[in-house]
Amino acid sequence: MGLRDSKMFEQGKKKRGQSILEIAIFGSLLLLVIAALLQYGLKYGYQQRAKMRAFRRSLGASADYDRGNQGSVTYFQDRHIPGAGNPLGIGSFSPYMAAGSVTRNYMLINTPDKDSELPLAFIYVNDDANPYRFNLAGFQVHPSVSEEDYEKYCEIYGDLYVMDAVTGEVPVYPHECCEWVDEYGNPLEDDAYGNAVCIAYCPVPPQDLKIVDSCLGNLIDYYGCKKQCLMMEDTSQGREICRRHCERGKAPGDDKDCTEICNAHVDQPGYCGSLDDIFSFALANNKPPVMGVQTSDLTQRTSISDTLRKSESGGSITTTDSLDWSSTMDRSIVYIEGGSVVEEGVSTTLGESVTQRCTDGVCN
Numbered sequence: 001m002g003l004r005d006s007k008m009f010e011q012g013k014k015k016r017g018q019s020i021l022e023i024a025i026f027g028s029l030l031l032l033v034i035a036a037l038l039q040y041g042l043k044y045g046y047q048q049r050a051k052m053r054a055f056r057r058s059l060g061a062s063a064d065y066d067r068g069n070q071g072s073v074t075y076f077q078d079r080h081i082p083g084a085g086n087p088l089g090i091g092s093f094s095p096y097m098a099a100g101s102v103t104r105n106y107m108l109i110n111t112p113d114k115d116s117e118l119p120l121a122f123i124y125v126n127d128d129a130n131p132y133r134f135n136l137a138g139f140q141v142h143p144s145v146s147e148e149d150y151e152k153y154c155e156i157y158g159d160l161y162v163m164d165a166v167t168g169e170v171p172v173y174p175h176e177c178c179e180w181v182d183e184y185g186n187p188l189e190d191d192a193y194g195n196a197v198c199i200a201y202c203p204v205p206p207q208d209l210k211i212v213d214s215c216l217g218n219l220i221d222y223y224g225c226k227k228q229c230l231m232m233e234d235t236s237q238g239r240e241i242c243r244r245h246c247e248r249g250k251a252p253g254d255d256k257d258c259t260e261i262c263n264a265h266v267d268q269p270g271y272c273g274s275l276d277d278i279f280s281f282a283l284a285n286n287k288p289p290v291m292g293v294q295t296s297d298l299t300q301r302t303s304i305s306d307t308l309r310k311s312e313s314g315g316s317i318t319t320t321d322s323l324d325w326s327s328t329m330d331r332s333i334v335y336i337e338g339g340s341v342v343e344e345g346v347s348t349t350l351g352e353s354v355t356q357r358c359t360d361g362v363c364n
Contacts, residue, residue: 072121075100078094115139161213173207178202225272228272231245278341321358331347
């Protein structure tokens with residue numbers, strides 16, 4: 001082989017070495033890109049699955065009369081996403097959340113009359129069979145309420161949720177005349193001929209009211225309940241908050257006197273004096289004052305045990321890499337049960353045991 005052939009051979013070897021190096025570099029980059037795409041696909045798929053499961057469970061609850069033909073569902077599920085940068089695919093432990101609400105009831109124009117008709121919420125936390133079930137409202141009864149006080153209750157709770165405690169319908173406050181006179185001022189017993197003039201109306205009898213109150217459910221809103229309680233206060237601040245709320249809710253052409261309505265006296269529910277104590281679990285720790293799953297308390301604990309064993313036999317070297325990992329997601333759910341605040345911890349653990357055996361650099 002001449003000198004020229006020898007140089008061409010050396011150049012060919014260099015080119016082949018360069019090609020192998022390029023394949024090694026760009027091949028690994030390509031595998032990382034594919035792994036990243038697979039990670040994204042898994043995350044997107046799990047999130048989509050959570051949304052569909054939340055909707056299906058909402059739809060199932062809406063078909064159940066015992067659940068009020070309505071369903072408000074919050075669905076939590078934790079999933080393991082393998083990591084592209086780890087040879088054994090430990091990856092991450094990711095939480096997924098979705099919510100859905102479906103109402104299917106031909107009596108939507110009616111308000112709840114009994115406990116089974118109150119709105120419900122269901123929270124699933126990695127358990128499709130046993131959700132947490134919560135009422136979102138409760139009933140309170142106010143005896144002997146005057147017409148003036150009734151109008152203020154309607155401003156605070158909404159007129160659809162203030163009803164007659166006996167009939168469950170809109171309360172009727174009769175305005176009947178007690179004294180009649182004719183056109184000459186002579187007393188009459190009644191308006192039998194249609195020309196009498198009423199000079200004195202009978203006292204309007206009070207009515208017993210039943211109110212659907214969202215602050216009497218298992219999951220309540222601090223700011224909403226706080227505003228309700230302020231609107232009931234017999235103070236200038238409370239009456240002003242009530243008046244502004246009333247003015248904002250006026251329909252075009254509505255001539256109701258918001259100042260007169262808000263000057264009426266109504267009784268505050270018992271929870272008004274203890275809202276700050278009820279939400280002390282959040283207010284004392286500078287957390288959002290909300291009930292349900294406490295997203296601000298979400299913590300994750302991961303433990304990894306990696307053992308490498310090496311053995312030599314007959315000129316061969318064998319290594320065994322054993323990896324045990326587990327990750328625990330800790331949550332807390334806060335709700336009211338029997339008049340007391342309950343803070344319940346919920347933990348979910350995922351893990352895996354992986355063993356990799358290699359002989360002279362060949363792994364299985």
